[in-house]
Amino acid sequence: MKFFVAAVVSSLFAVATVTAECPEVTRFGRFNVSPTSLSSGDSVTINANFTCAKQLGYVATYTDYYIEVPTNNNGHEPSVMLARRQLAEDATTDSFTVQIPYGYYFPNASYVIALVNTYATDGTNGLPIYQVGGLSASVNITSTVS
Numbered sequence: 001m002k003f004f005v006a007a008v009v010s011s012l013f014a015v016a017t018v019t020a021e022c023p024e025v026t027r028f029g030r031f032n033v034s035p036t037s038l039s040s041g042d043s044v045t046i047n048a049n050f051t052c053a054k055q056l057g058y059v060a061t062y063t064d065y066y067i068e069v070p071t072n073n074n075g076h077e078p079s080v081m082l083a084r085r086q087l088a089e090d091a092t093t094d095s096f097t098v099q100i101p102y103g104y105y106f107p108n109a110s111y112v113i114a115l116v117n118t119y120a121t122d123g124t125n126g127l128p129i130y131q132v133g134g135l136s137a138s139v140n141i142t143s144t145v146s
């Protein structure tokens with residue numbers, strides 16, 4: 001019961017803290033990618049901000065970044081891992097640079113870089129479970145296969 005009450009309180013807290021500065025859409029974090037026109041081997045810098053995620057109750061236990069083709073995927077465009085980051089407990093931002101892997105990129109595919117936030121929440125037995133949510137930013141990636 002104690003856990004159940006805690007869960008209710010924290011979800012009320014989450015609803016109560018949606019603000020103009022932290023709308024619902026920011027619940028898993030916010031990030032930007034630079035540059036957005038990329039080729040294999042290029043460096044890409046990602047700046048992520050989890051202030052709102054934290055405020056809305058989605059503190060990331062892990063953050064993973066992928067290159068994905070979420071729409072009109074030709075069936076041969078698996079998500080490619082870009083980075084796995086674990087934030088310090090008190091961190092609200094994360095900034096890093098990674099190299100675009102020498103992957104199989106198709107022409108005219110709509111690539112995005114996705115940020116996946118894995119956060120702990122109380123399960124039905126009061127023990128933590130890990131749920132995931134994410135957001136993405138569009139990028140262009142020079143094709144390496146036709």
Ligand SMILES: *[C@@H]1O[C@H](CO)[C@@H](O)[C@H](O)[C@H]1NC(C)=O
Pocket residue numbers: 021049050051052093
């Ligand atoms: C992170 O987001 C919060 C809330 O929008 C903002 O106040 C803060 O300045 C941002 N931090 C950085 C480093 O951009």
Ligand SMILES: *[C@@H]1O[C@H](CO)[C@@H](O)[C@H](O)[C@H]1NC(C)=O
Pocket residue numbers: 107108
């Ligand atoms: C990609 O799009 C361009 C412009 O629409 C088109 O000319 C080209 O044929 C397309 N390439 C492929 C492989 O679909």
Ligand SMILES: *[C@@H]1O[C@H](CO)[C@@H](O)[C@H](O)[C@H]1NC(C)=O
Pocket residue numbers: 036037138139140
């Ligand atoms: C991708 O390339 C197209 C064509 O050059 C451009 O219009 C678009 O803004 C680019 N998108 C991004 C996210 O850089």
